[in-house]
Amino acid sequence: MLIELRTNWKVLLTFLAVVSFLVAGMVAAWPSMGTAFQADALKGEENVSVELEDLGDTVKVHLQWSPVEGADNYTLLAYPQPQMLVPERAEGIDTESAEHLLEKDEGGTPQMYFAVVALVDGERQLVGMASSLERTSVYEETFGVNMSRVEGMASFMWDLFWGLLMMLFLGYVAASTVSRDFEERKMDIILSKPVSRRRYLLEKFAFLTAYTALMLLVAGLVLVGSMAAIGELSEGMVAPLLMSSLLAFPVVLLIMAVGTLAAVYVQDGRTAVGLVFLFVLLQVGINLVASMAEGLEHLSSYTAMGYWDLDAILFDNVYSVGDFVLIAAAALAVLAVAVLVFERRDMAG
Amino acid sequence: MTENGPVIEIRGLTKNYGDVVGIKDLDLNIHRGEIMGFLGPNGAGKTTTIRTCLDLLQKTSGEVRIFGLDSHHDSIEIRRRIGYLPGDFGMYNDLPVRTILRYLLSLSGYEDDGPMEELARRFALDLDKRYGSLSKGNRQKAGIVQAFMAGQELIIMDEPTAGLDPLMQQEFYEFLREERAEGKTIFMSSHILAEVEEVCDRVAIIRDAELQVVERIDALKEKMGKTLEIEFDKEIDPSVFDIRGVEGLEVDGRRARMIIACDLDQVVKRVSEHNIVNMSLETFSLDQFFMTYYSRPGGG
Ligand SMILES: Nc1ncnc2c1ncn2[C@@H]1O[C@H](COP(=O)(O)OP(=O)(O)OP(=O)(O)O)[C@@H](O)[C@H]1O
Ligand SMILES: [Mg+2]
Numbered sequence: 001m002l003i004e005l006r007t008n009w010k011v012l013l014t015f016l017a018v019v020s021f022l023v024a025g026m027v028a029a030w031p032s033m034g035t036a037f038q039a040d041a042l043k044g045e046e047n048v049s050v051e052l053e054d055l056g057d058t059v060k061v062h063l064q065w066s067p068v069e070g071a072d073n074y075t076l077l078a079y080p081q082p083q084m085l086v087p088e089r090a091e092g093i094d095t096e097s098a099e100h101l102l103e104k105d106e107g108g109t110p111q112m113y114f115a116v117v118a119l120v121d122g123e124r125q126l127v128g129m130a131s132s133l134e135r136t137s138v139y140e141e142t143f144g145v146n147m148s149r150v151e152g153m154a155s156f157m158w159d160l161f162w163g164l165l166m167m168l169f170l171g172y173v174a175a176s177t178v179s180r181d182f183e184e185r186k187m188d189i190i191l192s193k194p195v196s197r198r199r200y201l202l203e204k205f206a207f208l209t210a211y212t213a214l215m216l217l218v219a220g221l222v223l224v225g226s227m228a229a230i231g232e233l234s235e236g237m238v239a240p241l242l243m244s245s246l247l248a249f250p251v252v253l254l255i256m257a258v259g260t261l262a263a264v265y266v267q268d269g270r271t272a273v274g275l276v277f278l279f280v281l282l283q284v285g286i287n288l289v290a291s292m293a294e295g296l297e298h299l300s301s302y303t304a305m306g307y308w309d310l311d312a313i314l315f316d317n318v319y320s321v322g323d324f325v326l327i328a329a330a331a332l333a334v335l336a337v338a339v340l341v342f343e344r345r346d347m348a349g
Numbered sequence: 350m351t352e353n354g355p356v357i358e359i360r361g362l363t364k365n366y367g368d369v370v371g372i373k374d375l376d377l378n379i380h381r382g383e384i385m386g387f388l389g390p391n392g393a394g395k396t397t398t399i400r401t402c403l404d405l406l407q408k409t410s411g412e413v414r415i416f417g418l419d420s421h422h423d424s425i426e427i428r429r430r431i432g433y434l435p436g437d438f439g440m441y442n443d444l445p446v447r448t449i450l451r452y453l454l455s456l457s458g459y460e461d462d463g464p465m466e467e468l469a470r471r472f473a474l475d476l477d478k479r480y481g482s483l484s485k486g487n488r489q490k491a492g493i494v495q496a497f498m499a500g501q502e503l504i505i506m507d508e509p510t511a512g513l514d515p516l517m518q519q520e521f522y523e524f525l526r527e528e529r530a531e532g533k534t535i536f537m538s539s540h541i542l543a544e545v546e547e548v549c550d551r552v553a554i555i556r557d558a559e560l561q562v563v564e565r566i567d568a569l570k571e572k573m574g575k576t577l578e579i580e581f582d583k584e585i586d587p588s589v590f591d592i593r594g595v596e597g598l599e600v601d602g603r604r605a606r607m608i609i610a611c612d613l614d615q616v617v618k619r620v621s622e623h624n625i626v627n628m629s630l631e632t633f634s635l636d637q638f639f640m641t642y643y644s645r646p647g648g649g
Binding site for chain 2: 003006007182183185186187188189190191192193194195211342345346348
């Protein structure tokens with residue numbers, strides 16, 4: 001196992017340094033970036049408060065607004081989009097509150113925008129706007145992640161950046177750790193020693209597992225550390241952040257098992273690395289489509305990464321032990337196939 | 350299996366690479382304490398045979414037993430007792446040779462690195478250098494050291510002296526003789542005829558994936574010593590040469606050609622009853638004998 005570390009440590013340190021730097025840098029930039037991900041404020045929304053009352057098939061929206069001096073009465077406008085509000089029946093309201101009944105649709109409470117207009121000295125004047133649902137940013141509507149919260153930042157970090165880079169890197173390490181021994185026929189000498197092919201491969205995989213554990217530990221710590229550094233780390237965040245890292249473990253192990261299998265099957269470094277990259281990028285692609293295209297969400301359950309449920313752990317602090325075990329078992333199954341292939345194949349000459 | 354039987358016993362070994370025949374129906378025994386040379390033109394199947402013995406290749410059919418054990422099923426046990434020098438190999442370029450050799454020693458489960466240091470000294474190999482910085486000959490030495498450093502009783506080598514300078518080659522031959530004296534068994538392929546002649550006890554020659562001849566070197570030397578060619582004044586009856594020790598007889602009318610593996614005097618006395626027009630005695634070297642397997646289709 002030491003021989004792998006001796007030939008790998010420079011690459012490992014360089015990778016860790018580069019990624020830590022990038023992650024820390026992105027986190028540091030987040031306070032100014034975060035606001036860009038917030039939804040645009042509705043005009044005068046601070047003047048109007050909204051409360052929902054669930055009545056089964058319908059939802060009653062209670063609206064209340066701050067009084068406007070000299071107002072004769074108020075008008076309530078409503079429309080599903082914020083741009084084209086039309087006059088509501090409720091015209092000439094004398095109090096500072098109104099109710100509005102909404103039919104539920106398949107998504108529950110429908111989106112509805114309201115505007116309260118006051119009549120002052122014969123002139124109409126906007127009091128404020130409100131929405132039946134909490135507003136979401138365009139980014140959140142597309143990817144389902146609220147980037148204006150620090151958890152969203154962590155999720156984004158994992159999803160598109162740290163996670164992808166790390167999976168590609170570890171896939172590369174897995175494929176090349178074994179296939180490097182095929183290059184220049186190192187394997188001839190190694191396998192002339194009393195080492196079974198199974199033991200050889202399992203030892204390589206043990207090394208890869210340790211390598212993964214180290215990488216994920218560093219990843220978790222860098223996220224926690226850099227968020228603490230910008231003062232965005234609440235106490236309750238530490239466990240979910242570290243957990244989000246741990247949950248990647250079986251997914252990465254599966255990628256490493258695939259890399260190992262590719263290496264013993266093709267016995268050629270470049271091809272093996274190419275295959276494992278394909279495996280990773282295909283999953284990323286499928287998950288991207290699944291998260292963006294409506295009705296295709298189920299696609300992500302066909303990929304290992306789909307079981308790395310970041311938002312569940314980061315936003316709600318829940319995770320599935322079953323999923324964890326499932327992917328870990330898949331990794332071991334692929335590794336077992338790699339051992340069988342390795343035991344049966346001629347060593348490339 | 351008995352300790353007196355062959356160390357390597359190859360029976361009907363065939364290895365095909367898809368449609369390409371690597372080695373066909375090979376029978377070969379290698380005995381304890383001997384140095385067996387393995388000769389044959391490029392692509393004859395030497396490396397294929399060797400790598401099959403080490404279970405690096407799966408054989409197509411036949412059987413290989415080493416120390417009486419099955420080369421595939423008992424491969425680990427066999428490899429505990431074998432040192433192997435591949436014909437073409439690499440090591441980790443960015444590590445010092447000592448680190449690599451220690452790693453290989455640990456794979457053998459062998460603790461003592463004394464023999465490794467000793468061998469490196471003997472072959473003037475600097476263990477502190479990175480493997481990647483070594484010249485071809487020095488890399489070859491690293492390969493030699495790793496094959497012998499765990500004191501294995503059987504050493505299999507594929508072209509062991511490739512890249513060694515003449516002085517080192519001689520040092521290596523001397524070393525092989527010492528190893529043999531200690532009871533080691535050595536099986537080595539080679540393209541250097543003089544090397545086989547100098548260090549090997551026996552030689553096996555293959556060609557086009559088939560075994561051509563297995564013979565003791567000293568017997569070959571004796572046999573190959575003299576080729577007699579006689580021209581008579583009239584057609585000669587081949588029965589004239591019905592003498593023990595006359596081999597490879599070719600009679601073509603008035604001409605006869607044979608290899609003399611007995612006392613020449615016997616032959617001369619017998620033919621003196623006939624009229625001799627011309628007679629030549631050629632001293633045939635082992636080199637020339639080997640060469641026939643490289644040049645003539647079908648070999649000897
Ligand atoms: N991996 C392989 N795939 C297909 N054919 C192969 C493979 N390895 C060897 N061969 C073929 O098997 C035959 C025997 O090759 P082998 O390498 O055993 O010869 P050799 O006697 O060692 O030759 P050389 O003296 O050149 O080392 C050749 O025809 C070769 O082309
Ligand atoms: Mg060869």
